[in-house]
Amino acid sequence: MEPxxxxxxxILESAFDIIKDQGFHGCPMSLVAKNAGVAAGTIYxxxxxxxxxxxxxxxxxxxxxxxxxxxxxxxxxxxxTRFFNYWNNLSQLYLDRPEIQRFFEQFMISPYNxxxxxxxxxxxxxxxxxxxxxxxxxxxxxxxxxxxxxxMVIGSVNSMSKMRQNFNTKITEKGIDLNQLAEMTWDxxxxxx
Amino acid sequence: MEPxxxxxxxILESAFDIIKDQGFHGCPMSLVAKNAGVAAGTIYxxxxxxxxxxxxxxxxxxxxxxxxxxxxxxxxxxxxTRFFNYWNNLSQLYLDRPEIQRFFEQFMISPYNxxxxxxxxxxxxxxxxxxxxxxxxxxxxxxxxxxxxxxMVIGSVNSMSKMRQNFNTKITEKGIDLNQLAEMTWDxxxxxx
Amino acid sequence: MEPxxxxxxxILESAFDIIKDQGFHGCPMSLVAKNAGVAAGTIYxxxxxxxxxxxxxxxxxxxxxxxxxxxxxxxxxxxxTRFFNYWNNLSQLYLDRPEIQRFFEQFMISPYNxxxxxxxxxxxxxxxxxxxxxxxxxxxxxxxxxxxxxxMVIGSVNSMSKMRQNFNTKITEKGIDLNQLAEMTWDxxxxxx
Amino acid sequence: MEPxxxxxxxILESAFDIIKDQGFHGCPMSLVAKNAGVAAGTIYxxxxxxxxxxxxxxxxxxxxxxxxxxxxxxxxxxxxTRFFNYWNNLSQLYLDRPEIQRFFEQFMISPYNxxxxxxxxxxxxxxxxxxxxxxxxxxxxxxxxxxxxxxMVIGSVNSMSKMRQNFNTKITEKGIDLNQLAEMTWDxxxxxx
DNA sequence: GATGAATGAGTGTTCATTCAT
DNA sequence: GATGAATGAACACTCATTCAT
Numbered sequence: 001m002e003p004x005x006x007x008x009x010x011i012l013e014s015a016f017d018i019i020k021d022q023g024f025h026g027c028p029m030s031l032v033a034k035n036a037g038v039a040a041g042t043i044y045x046x047x048x049x050x051x052x053x054x055x056x057x058x059x060x061x062x063x064x065x066x067x068x069x070x071x072x073x074x075x076x077x078x079x080x081t082r083f084f085n086y087w088n089n090l091s092q093l094y095l096d097r098p099e100i101q102r103f104f105e106q107f108m109i110s111p112y113n114x115x116x117x118x119x120x121x122x123x124x125x126x127x128x129x130x131x132x133x134x135x136x137x138x139x140x141x142x143x144x145x146x147x148x149x150x151x152m153v154i155g156s157v158n159s160m161s162k163m164r165q166n167f168n169t170k171i172t173e174k175g176i177d178l179n180q181l182a183e184m185t186w187d188x189x190x191x192x193x
Numbered sequence: 194m195e196p197x198x199x200x201x202x203x204i205l206e207s208a209f210d211i212i213k214d215q216g217f218h219g220c221p222m223s224l225v226a227k228n229a230g231v232a233a234g235t236i237y238x239x240x241x242x243x244x245x246x247x248x249x250x251x252x253x254x255x256x257x258x259x260x261x262x263x264x265x266x267x268x269x270x271x272x273x274t275r276f277f278n279y280w281n282n283l284s285q286l287y288l289d290r291p292e293i294q295r296f297f298e299q300f301m302i303s304p305y306n307x308x309x310x311x312x313x314x315x316x317x318x319x320x321x322x323x324x325x326x327x328x329x330x331x332x333x334x335x336x337x338x339x340x341x342x343x344x345m346v347i348g349s350v351n352s353m354s355k356m357r358q359n360f361n362t363k364i365t366e367k368g369i370d371l372n373q374l375a376e377m378t379w380d381x382x383x384x385x386x
Numbered sequence: 387m388e389p390x391x392x393x394x395x396x397i398l399e400s401a402f403d404i405i406k407d408q409g410f411h412g413c414p415m416s417l418v419a420k421n422a423g424v425a426a427g428t429i430y431x432x433x434x435x436x437x438x439x440x441x442x443x444x445x446x447x448x449x450x451x452x453x454x455x456x457x458x459x460x461x462x463x464x465x466x467t468r469f470f471n472y473w474n475n476l477s478q479l480y481l482d483r484p485e486i487q488r489f490f491e492q493f494m495i496s497p498y499n500x501x502x503x504x505x506x507x508x509x510x511x512x513x514x515x516x517x518x519x520x521x522x523x524x525x526x527x528x529x530x531x532x533x534x535x536x537x538m539v540i541g542s543v544n545s546m547s548k549m550r551q552n553f554n555t556k557i558t559e560k561g562i563d564l565n566q567l568a569e570m571t572w573d574x575x576x577x578x579x
Numbered sequence: 580m581e582p583x584x585x586x587x588x589x590i591l592e593s594a595f596d597i598i599k600d601q602g603f604h605g606c607p608m609s610l611v612a613k614n615a616g617v618a619a620g621t622i623y624x625x626x627x628x629x630x631x632x633x634x635x636x637x638x639x640x641x642x643x644x645x646x647x648x649x650x651x652x653x654x655x656x657x658x659x660t661r662f663f664n665y666w667n668n669l670s671q672l673y674l675d676r677p678e679i680q681r682f683f684e685q686f687m688i689s690p691y692n693x694x695x696x697x698x699x700x701x702x703x704x705x706x707x708x709x710x711x712x713x714x715x716x717x718x719x720x721x722x723x724x725x726x727x728x729x730x731m732v733i734g735s736v737n738s739m740s741k742m743r744q745n746f747n748t749k750i751t752e753k754g755i756d757l758n759q760l761a762e763m764t765w766d767x768x769x770x771x772x
Numbered sequence: 773g774a775t776g777a778a779t780g781a782g783t784g785t786t787c788a789t790t791c792a793t
Numbered sequence: 794g795a796t797g798a799a800t801g802a803a804c805a806c807t808c809a810t811t812c813a814t
Contacts, residue, residue, distance in 0.1 A: 028787055039796040109298045111216055145369050152377050155352025163344055176340050184345050188381035232779045409690055425800045457707025491688045515591050534755050537742055538763050570731050574767035607808055620774040
């Protein structure tokens with residue numbers, strides 16, 4: 001149906017893969033092309049520039065996260081359960097597809113991450129706004145702005161995942177259980193009695 | 194007094210500054226030299242390589258953090274107060290010297306951050322180990338490993354600072370009070386009654 | 387016919403030429419590119435590195451010598467005649483294409499000439515082994531190892547060519563006839579009655 | 580007496596040493612200075628430039644050869660014996676002080692070896708002229724110009740020494756006796772009966 | 773005389789992008 | 794649309810030489 005998109009997808013995935021293993025700095029267009037099985041010039045049929053490719057990757061990645069977490073959320077459950085599901089699903093996604101986390105890490109601090117990009121609305125951020133608002137409204141969460149709850153939670157997941165990925169051996173050695181961060185984060189956001 | 198150290202310092206600060214504004218990616222040696230007011234070759238009088246320069250920056254930055262936080266800690270105070278001091282001091286340091294936070298962000302995910310570097314002992318990590326251990330022993334903090342408490346706290350400060358730096362306008366607009374993250378983090382780590 | 391090989395050839399010849407005039411020392415890639423009429427980066431389409439370029443030049447040069455001398459050898463002739471043909475052909479080649487001799491001179495004492503390179507089999511060395519062996523077996527040459535006869539002969543040709551190239555005026559002035567070296571070398575290797 | 584010459588000598592020897600091990604290409608002035616135990620700038624008190632240093636090395640080396648060979652020559656001996664002494668003394672000198680041979684190898688093909696340098700008279704070349712003239716006059720050597728006899732002999736010694744130095748293992752393996760080159764060279768220059 | 777920090781042109785090499793085919 | 798050879802500015806780093814001390 002979309003034979004063109006096929007090649008575009010190959011390029012995006014190739015870039016994703018390389019960034020996972022080598023970071024932005026080790027991701028030349030020539031390698032992206034080679035891994036995707038296309039010619040260097042072909043990339044420019046689908047993307048205006050490397051910049052453009054990176055942005056598409058960003059939206060792609062954010063969309064994967066959004067779908068993964070939102071689709072696995074069951075609003076009929078108890079909010080605390082939903083929070084731990086949220087945490088575990090996101091955490092698991094980062095574990096299963098390290099390229100996503102790695103990409104975000106790199107993207108966020110790269111010059112690609114302009115104010116413009118940051119200010120864009122996105123289904124993922126909107127969904128989170130609603131999720132945390134619901135938790136507040138139902139009396140489970142602290143009566144703060146949904147945004148700050150989101151910052152707290154997403155910061156914890158990121159922090160945990162980064163640790164898990166970068167210091168795995170050290171963490172195992174010391175017998176540190178990173179899942180405890182979920183409990184701690186829950187304590188951070190839940191309404192204290 | 195130390196005219197030699199003077200030039201080395203200029204180079205370090207120049208690199209720091211550039212990384213703050215443009216990231217590692219936009220920090221060629223030629224620009225470091227130019228901004229420091231020295232010739233390109235001069236850098237190599239003081240640093241063996243770019244690698245070497247980056248490492249010195251890393252140790253320099255970590256040391257600043259360590260000194261700033263540890264020197265302002267008053268062990269005679271109540272532990273909760275000490276925690277909020279810790280949080281506020283670190284937070285303030287990141288606010289005053291964004292290049293420090295920016296540098297760490299960049300360094301952590303760069304190829305410079307090898308396992309070797311990660312495994313090095315450092316006064317800052319040791320100090321934190323002791324700090325959180327004390328909190329546990331005195332019954333203020335959850336009975337978890339000091340390391341995981343550190344991960345939780347440092348993750349929150351970083352997350353908050355990154356938000357403050359990148360989304361300042363947006364945050365102000367929405368009336369979000371980032372200091373609430375300190376309270377939330379305290380709830381995350383304190384022993385629940 | 388082979389438009390690709392065309393450019394590679396231009397680069398090889400450019401390098402050859404520069405080395406002839408200025409030696410390895412005066413042969414930067416930028417100049418090779420300029421003389422070949424291509425951009426600096428283009429060289430790396432055809433050669434992995436300067437190293438690689440130099441090696442190709444080496445094999446190229448050795449092959450030219452091999453072909454030139456072996457193809458002009460007529461095994462049906464008297465061995466003494468064949469020897470003088472060998473000498474004259476090689477000598478003439480060096481005269482016509484000084485870049486070949488110059489290149490070898492440079493290569494042999496350069497860091498490129500590793501043990502690995504030295505130990506490689508080559509048609510040229512093999513052909514010489516057979517040539518001198520035949521001379522021994524047929525009773526024309528001293529009963530020594532073919533290798534040492536080769537060293538003697540090649541050393542003489544090189545020595546002569548170097549002189550001819552570097553001291554041409556002086557030699558002409560003094561009325562020195564370098565061809566006498568062929569006779570002398572024949573006396574050096576022939577079986578003495 | 581000559582405390583200044585002391586430092587100059589250190590520099591010359593340092594350069595000699597480095598060239599022996601690494602060739603011209605691995606002989607930066609900074610290293611010469613370091614090995615000589617002086618500051619980089621000090622070299623320029625004694626030598627106008629690297630060029631100048633190399634030239635002095637050249638004259639120094641040629642003088643060593645001249646003295647070594649001429650002083651060990653005993654004109655009262657039979658000429659054939661004198662020739663083999665000449666050969667063996669020069670060969671031994673190259674073996675004992677590889678830096679001399681290595682330097683000449685490098686110098687001869689370097690851009691330093693200008694026509695001007697080549698045309699300079701030198702005791703060494705003069706001595707050789709006389710040596711071979713005597714051989715001719717006494718009826719031992721072919722009735723050719725002394726110069727061409729010199730070219731033949733020096734070419735052989737150089738060729739042999741280069742082989743000995745660069746292909747030592749291979750030569751030993753194959754059981755090649757390089758001393759045979761002395762005999763061969765004698766046959767090359769001696770008057771044939 | 774001696775020092776060694778400073779210089780800056782020059783080195784080999786990379787890589788985002790273009791364009792003739 | 795697809796190709797991949799070609800480009801050339803940019804990069805990290807070297808080194809002969811200078812000059813203030």
